[in-house]
Structures are given as C-alpha cells and as structure tokens.
Amino acid sequence: MIRFVLSRVAQTLAVLFIASLIIFALMRMIPGDPVLMLLGDDYTEDAYQQLRARLGLDRSIVHQYVFWLRNVLQGDLGDSLLQHERVSRLVWEAFVPTLTLVVASLVVGVLIAVPSGVVAAQRKDSAWDWGSMGFAIFVYSMPAFWKGIILIWIFSVHLRWFPAMGYVPPWVDLWDGLWKLALPAITLGTFFSGLVARIIRSSLLEVLEQDYIKAARAKGVRQAALVYRHALANALIPVVTIIGLQFGALLGGAVLTETVFAIPGMGRLTVNAILNRDYSVVQGTILAGVFLVVLVNLAVDVTYAFLNPKIRVA
Amino acid sequence: MTAETILDVRDLTVDFHLDGTVLRAVDGISLSVRRGEIVGLVGESGAGKSLTSEAILRLIRCPPGRITGEVRFRGRNLLDLDEDALSRIRGREIAMIFQNPAGSLNPVFRVGAQLHEAMALHLDEPRPALRARVVDILARVGIPAPRTRARDYPHQFSGGMAQRVMVGMGMSCVPALLIADEPTTALDVTIQAQVLALIRQLARETGAAVLLVSHDLGIISQMCDRVIVMYAGRIVEQASIATVFGAPAHPYTRALVDCLPRVDGVERLGTIGGVMPGLRALPPGCRFHPRCPIAEPRCSVDVPALRALTPDHRAACHLARPGA
Ligand SMILES: Nc1ncnc2c1ncn2[C@@H]1O[C@H](COP(=O)(O)OP(=O)(O)OP(=O)(O)O)[C@@H](O)[C@H]1O
Ligand code: SF4
Ligand SMILES: [Mg+2]
Secondary structure, X not given: OHHHHHHHHXXXXXXXXXXXXXXXXXXXXXXXXXXXXXXXXXXXXXXXXXXXXXXXXXXXXXXXXXXXXXXXXXXXXXXXXOOOOEHHHHHHHHHHHHHHHHHHHHHHHHHHHHHHHHHHHHOOOOHHHHHHHHHHHXXXXXXXHHHHHHHHHHHHHHOOOOOOOOOOOOOOOHHHHHHHHHHHHHHHHHHHHHHHHHHHHHHHHHHHOOHHHHHHHHOOOOHHHHHHHHHHHHHHHHHHHHHHHHHXXXXXXXXXXXXXXOOOOHHHHHHHHHHOOOHHHHHHHHHHHHHHHHHHHHHHHHHHHHHOHHHHOO | OOOOEEEEEEEEEEEEEEOOEEEEEEEEEEEEEEOOOEEXXXXXXXXXXXXXXXXXXXXXXXOOEEEEEEEEEOOEEHHHOOHXXXXXXXXXXXXXXXXXXXXXXOOOXXXXXXXXXXXXXXXXXXXXXXXXXXXXXXXXXXXXXXXXXXXXXXHHOOHHHHHHHHHHHHHOOOOOEXXXXXXXXXXXXXXXXXXXXXXXXXXXXXXOEEEEEEOOHHHHHHHOOEXXXXXXXXXXXXXXXXXXXXXXXXXXXXXXXXXXXXOXXXXXXXXXXXXXXXXXXXXXXXOOHHHOOOOOHHHHOOOOOXXXXXOOEEEOOOOOOOOO
C-alpha cells in the first residue's frame, strides 16, 4: 500500500510537471507582447527594456520557466492586469464557491445514484429498471444550462421554493447557503448521478452473480444486507474510479452551472478573464483546475487502493 | 434400526423459462437423508447435481428458474417458506459449501469477520464470545496462527485454506445437514484428502448429516454410506456403497464403477462411449439409451420408473431385476 501510494505520488508529480510545461508554453505562444500591453500609453524604449528585464523576459526560455515555476510553487501567480489584485487571491476566492458546488453536487449525485442504481439492478428489466435508467440517461444528456433554466422556471419562478441565483458560503450561513446551493447542486448532481447510477447498476449486476453472494445467501444473509453490504461494498469500488475520471467533466459542468446561477466561481472568473484578455488570470485558473483534477485523481486512486484489500494488503 | 429422516425431497423439479422455451434441468427427483448419514450425489457434469442441491436451499434465481415438488426438512416444506423463515434455516440448520472456495469468500471483508457474521446471524451470543469462537474455529479447521489470520483478507488464503474456512463456517452453527457441492474439485489431490477428512471429522463430531455432491465416484466411495446416481436430470440408481460397487443394477452406474481405477488392478479401466445429452436435446424413453450397451427397443420409448429392487436399492432401468 505504501509503495503504491508513493509510486502514485511520483506519477502525480510527473503529470504536474508536464502540465506546467504545457501551460507555460501556451502562455508564451499567445500572440501579443505582454510588456507592450502592460506599458500601454507609457511606452518608451527605455521603459520597455526596463520592464522586460524586471519581468525576466530578457533571459533564456529555460530560465524564464524556472523563474515562473518557482513563483507558482510559492503561490505567486502574478498580478491581474486589469483588476490590480493578486491572481492567487482572485483564483482562491473563485475556487471556493466552485469547490462547494462540486462537493454539493457529488453528494446530491451519490444520493440519487446509489438507490436508483441498486433498484435498477435488483429489478433488472422491470419498469423500475427502465424508469431509473431512462431518467439517468435523460438527466445525464440534458445540457446543464437548459436543466438549470428549467429548474429555475419550475422551482423559483412558479413554486418559489428556491432562489434563482446567488451564493452564500454554507459555513457563513448554513441554511441560506444550502438553500441557494440547492438548484445548482441538483443541476450538476443529476448529471453526475446519471453517469454513476448506470455504473452502479452494471457493476452490481456483475457482483450479484459472484459465488460469494450465493455463499452469503446460503449462510443466511437476508436480501437487504446481501445487496447493501455484501454486494455494494464490491460494486462501489469501480465507481470511485469513475468519479476520478469524470471529475474534469464535473468541473466543466460546474463552470456552466455557475454561469446559469450567477455563482461567483471559477467559471465566471475564467470567462471574464478570457473576454478581457487577462492572461495571468487565465493561466491561474487553468493551473488551479489542472492541479485540482490531478490531485483528485491521486486521492481517488489511493481511495481505490484502500477500498480494495487486494491492493491494500499485498 | 433406521435413524430419523431429516431431509425428504419429493418430486423435485427445476425448470428454466428461457426465451419462450422451458428447460427441465432437474426432473422429478426424490431423495432422503437421515440424521448423521453421509449421502453421495454423483453424476457427470451437467447431470443437475448443483441445481438439485441449490434447489434444496432455494438458491436458484426464480425467475428464470422454477422449483416445484417438495423439500421437507424436519417436517416443513422449504419450498413453502417465506424468505425470512428460509434465511433462518440457511446456515443455521442447513449449511452449504461450494466448488469454488476462493470465490466463496467476499473479497472486501476480513475472513474472521465473515466467520463472525455467519454465527452472529443465527446465534444469540455476545460479541466477545463470538470473536473467541472465530479464532477457535480457524484453529479447529487447521489454520495456523488463527488469531492473526482472522484479520486477513480472502486473497491471502490458498484455495485449500479457504475451503477449510468454508467448512468451519458451514459447521459453525452446528447444522443438521451440510450440503457440500464438489467441495474439493478445485483443489490439489493432497489437499482434497485433507478437506474431505475435515468434513467427515466435523460431521461426526456434531452429528450432522452430509449431502456430498461429486462427479468422482472414488471420493464418494471413501466418504459415503449411500449413493444417489444422477443422469441427465433424473435419478437412475440409489443404493448403499456396498451395493453400488458389488451389484450395481443400472448400466450407467456399472459404467461409472468400471471407469474407476482399481487399487487391486484386477479389472481394466472402462470408459463410457458418447456424451450425456444436453437439456435441449433430451432423448425420449430412457435418457441413457443412446449410450447404453444393453438397450432394447422399448428403452427409446418407455421411461423406466425408479423401482425398489430391495428396500434400500432403487434403479430406473427396464432390465433391472430384484436381487440382480
Ligand atoms: N441458470 C440456468 N439457466 C439455464 N440452464 C441452466 C442454469 N443453471 C444450470 N443450467 C443447466 O442445467 C444443467 C444442470 O446443471 P448443474 O449445474 O446442476 O450440473 P452439475 O451436475 O452440477 O454439473 P457440474 O459437474 O458441471 O457442476 C446443465 O445442463 C446446465 O447447463
Ligand atoms: S432402461 Fe434400457 S437404455 Fe435405459 S439403462 Fe436400462 S437397459 Fe439401458
Ligand atoms: Mg455442479
């Protein structure tokens, strides 16, 4: 287990290194001279050379990369060209609502996916199966903005149960926070549940055929314990991997969902930064996104190993 | 003096309803097991041995399966019980172990925990007492360092050790009947003998009866008092070990006996020509007639009934004669 974790950590570091190279290269390939852009109307040849030197842009590309990486590792992502604010601060402030939304959606998704996947597997080929799997495909394939708008239309405009937009951190005001988070989390969570429910169904169907299930039944384990303890404990192992693989898609979905519900998260920050050509902010958001996805994958792999005794105790 | 009958199966039939057709995999089987006795169920692969034994505990998924007949256990028909009542009998009064020991243990739970669960389901004992019994049982079935091994996972056990655990688990609630479906088929020959000896020893100590399923008449002859021979979903002969070897009445049983390697080397190894018919192409009349060396014209028309030749000997063959 320790060896496995160490090797995965090493892999993760390698991936992050390569990602940093790509991000760095992309930033250098963007047309336009950042020095010119920074100087704007204050341009003089002297000032140009001075600023160029100050930014280290007169050095070799390798030197520039090392310099950049060192700053990034210290949490210094530079300054926003437009907002006169540290990029790291902007990114962090946008990151928290996004992560809150993603976590809430994971919870909603799992709460929907587990029962519907289990019901579908247990009553394979019944109306329950068709119904819950049809629902899964439906909510999975419906675009986030459309689903969001429909939810707003039903639950905020007509029923007035939930607010249509806004964000309050749940740890500042739990009820208000959760209340405002409900519709976005359902929008994104159903997408996720649609995927996971189908995985749980097929994984559970496979597990229920295994000899140890028959053996457990033969020793007197009742149906509910058989499904929810014996079978699900095995069937959920691959689901953890899927969560990891789909985390990037979930982040992408979060960006869309935020836009619909006006949540001040990474989505809004990135979109605005791109529209304003605020490159250092774009770079910061990409960096944070990559970092998060890679870390989540590491966490998922470690969890997988932990859940699977064949890897944990080897 | 005959002991009390604990299991009495009558006219047991297992059908599978698959895409419009009905496959009859077990066709009207009747058998009984008395207290403390070891009964063998023998037959070729596909004869319906596993389905028969699983039908007793209703472990076959229905639908597509359908079980009819009667499975009387201590007077109650198990086919009439609801799932809840049935789960109080499974593992408590009738235990079952399977062919694939490595796959019979849940890979994500510790071996000790699974043993613990088997007892906690049925025995009203405090946790510490059960935990102590887990270690006891592992020691009894010959697992070295039982205290540490209880915390191991199934993949850390060899097939032989896993099957010992399964035997120990099966016997943990002192059932009246242990059904062992090919318990040693997946194991090495030397390990086979150990596991069989363990089954016999525990059965003797607890007074449990055993229904031992095997395709190997050699194993059956070492373990059992009585033998039931199955062919293509039906019982063809039922007799004591001595009768089966001394005076088998059914040509199929004779062929099985002839196939056994003899220790004394007197007779040569025989083989049975042909293969057992599949469920989709069962021949009319006696199902053995395409392979039977002494078949007569009526054999392909009339189904031979299972007739008593002596009170303890039954055979389903037109040519079987009492005392033959
Ligand atoms: N779920 C099922 N659906 C359809 N047919 C089945 C099913 N299970 C078993 N059968 C068929 O029933 C017949 C008897 O199967 P069974 O497993 O009882 O044989 P067996 O005597 O135990 O053989 P083996 O030595 O291979 O274990 C076989 O022809 C098998 O193909
Ligand atoms: S009934 Fe006929 S075919 Fe069947 S075993 Fe007897 S002799 Fe052979
Ligand atoms: Mg079998």
